[in-house]
Amino acid sequence: MTGEITLPPLPQLMPGTARTLPISGELLKLLQPLEGLIAAGQSAKAEVLSLKQADQTFQLLLKLTLDSGRQTTVQATSNQPLPLGTSLAVTQPSAGNLAITVQQAIAASVATLTRIDTTQLPVGTLLQGKVLTTQLQPQAAGQPAVYRSLVSLLNTALSGSTLSIDSPQPLRIGSLLSALVQGSQSLSFVPLSGRQEQLAIAQQLATQQSRQASLTGLINALQNLPPSDSTSSELRVAVDKLLAGLPDLQQLSNPKALAQALGNSGAFLESRLLAGDNSALAGDLKGNLLRLIAQMTPGLPSSTSFNAIIAANTLAQVLPSFVRSALGTLGQVSAKPQPGGFPLPSRLLQSLEEEGDLEHLLRLAAAAVSRLQSHQLASLEQSGLTDDGRLLTTWQLEIPMRTMQDVVPLQVKFQREDPAEKPPEEKRQEREPKQQLWRVELAFDLEPLGPLQVQAQLLKGRLSSQLWAERPFTASLIESHLGSLRERLLASGLDVGDLDCHLGTPPQGPKTRLEQRWVDETA
Template sequence: MASEIPSSRPSPSIPSVPRPAAQAINAVLQLQSNLPTQLNIGDSAQAQVLALREAQHAFQVLLRLSLANGQQHTIEVQSKQPLAPGNILNVTALSTQQLAFSLLPTTQATTATRIDTALLAPGTLLEAKVVHVTPNAQGGFRITVSINNSALAGQQLQIDSPKSLALNSQLNARIDSAQQLTFQPLNTRLEPLAINQELQKQFSQQGSLSQLLQGLNTLSPSSISPSIEKTLQQLLSSMPEFSQLLDPKKLAQSLANSGAQLENRLLSGALENANQDVKANLLRLIAQIMPMLPSSNSALAASQSVLLSQALPGLLRDQLLGGSQVQLREQALRFPLPTRVLQAMDNPNDLGSLLRLAAAAVSRLQTHQLASLGQTHTNSEGTQVTVWQVEIPTRDQHNIVPLQIKFQHEEPAQKKSGEPPTPVWKIDLSFDLEPLGPLHIQASLQGGAFPVNSGRKIAPQHI
């Protein structure tokens, strides 16, 4: 749906200069990571509150920091008082770990009726929050939104829309021209703070897929039910031979069954091939094992807590992971994803250990899914970067070879000259295949050129 930016009266473009700070309640924010290098101690900048979550004794806040040079940084801080999403702060660096802040009243936000396309090129995606809606005498509605991203974060824009929008609702819009926006769907948008927190949690619980699949070979048939045996056969039979992935159809099928699209399949009702989906079979295996564990088994209580968080990724822990959360997030976004080796199944009848390995494998698949979301963004130049990251367990004779794949699509903003932008595709492959050892291969596709970085050996990464 397209919306017009009204032109009934002249109005300056949204200014790029900082607004003056208001006299507001002063407070101190504790940084959960290091101070951005461009912000020196004593320097001031503006920041917008993106998300808020209550912790045990404080509030965890996600801020978008706008620096004087136009650059932006997303940082996590801890506050003694709640800060509503959308609030604009004036912050001053007291030290490398502390920021003083004052809250800027929303009345200081400048309302503009056009966008300076020299500042934000057509094609740039804007995120905004609806702050005011009034009917137009000529029909339709005049809507005021507060911009959440780009160099204009925190500033207000007035648009005319044929449809009303709910107050405080969030919207995405693409800039078509100085006075026209096109709304974008929000059905795949997740709060960055929720993604970061869930990514850290799943990464801390993840384990090796190959360790689980190799452990199935030691499982005693007498210790499992026919339903578990059937699920295990489905799980093992869904693994292709490594050489079969040279076939484009087989590769596409393996990508579709990697577990990355399971939630989309459930939402759309496309369940005809669910018995070949790796994540679906792992969740089915977990559901079948849990009733077979004795209630006194100490592994059951621990596993139930882990599995609940995996089945409902939206549930967040009561407390964050303290000072290690930034390091965890950085490790979780690293490619290839490091391997976490758990205690092996020494007892072939130990269903508790099998449950633990299966739960860790589900967490690993969900870490890939969340890493894809965490890396998908629109940069300051208006380029839309979309990432898909998956892991496919394959066979190579008697060995299990997990293949990690990362696709990245970059769609640049429309050029001022009117020339169509050239999209870029990038792909990363990582695997450990005997006798070659661990390999990482990178390739890209742009304008018909397809340069490939030859496979380089990498040291195995474990955590």
């Protein structure tokens, strides 16, 4: 997406001043009614911690500070978007509502910016931000559509501020944007080069893949870690927590447990932390690996020159900003991405001579972090816009699952294909909602079946699937059970298309599944 965006013109504010909005009397509806949160006749201070758009309403997370000094957070909905950091004074007329009585002065650092101070951000400055809301503004008949969005800035000295911008096209909520400052009230989207950005991701991915190793190597080493006086209690706790968080095959058969395992795979750690979800560290696989590395580092000999420590710590610090930057560019790129391979090949590290057990364990942990980051970068590499305007979003990840005494890595790739955006006039005439195409790929090596890969796609409630087995016995066995699988899928309410099993591996080549539908349901 290229073109200009403008900041809506409002009376000029002097730097450092604040403004108030006449919103007295508006109600915030609590998502969970709370009786007696604020005593009758009293008010509490509130601050907007997060803002999320849901259709025509806005979901807010508020931090309330009561007169007693006690603080609590509540979730509420509003008809108007309140920028992050907005300070409010509220009362509670009923258990399900909060009433805004006075909007306190908003500090300049958190006020909604409607113009840019070019002394702080000179012309040519690159801004990156996340789209919080998008609303179609009322326009006279015959006038072009204008969409107003709130964008949270992620870089420069104004990081954390909220920018209000107008655009001729709707900005996708949750997307990250890059724009150049053209003036005090004008920005232009950066005409990003898809080749340059994809090349940068591909280079980073190649570096990660040279460092990565299979998760099973680390997990087997942790399971066989001998009791020793040199092993600290903190390290033991970190090891036990990581191993206890590994799901088994039965748990992954439960939809809720499967969703939790996907969320804790490490693929979403940075995005959850950027969103302020500190609970993401609790059971996240990547978070547990980084915690394990932190516990092992003090136990190394002082004379060691172990590069994996530096690599792991550096990657842990650099990746979030790199992912944020890459996502900001991929949201605008128009060239087709060249996807990486799936699944990642198995790779084991051998112990080096004169390397202690702790050093080898730390090297395995750093390689495991690199493997998870390889999946994250592969997701970025396979996300973007096609030539015909379809938006492809990919999530690639890996889950170590327990099977009896073994741990088998389950590699998963989800891909969502959104139809091309249509002009507002065609949207109004469109009666049926746009249908998303979902693809799922699985890869695992489970004895005695051997390596297996599964591809499935879902469109308009119709499911089709292809399976590949590398062992003839496994392929024959699966083929004989396809009828039973079809019956179970039909019983679950799905419309089932093709179900086939093949001997070997899925075809790979320059014409990838990002560019063609391997089962064409419209044919």
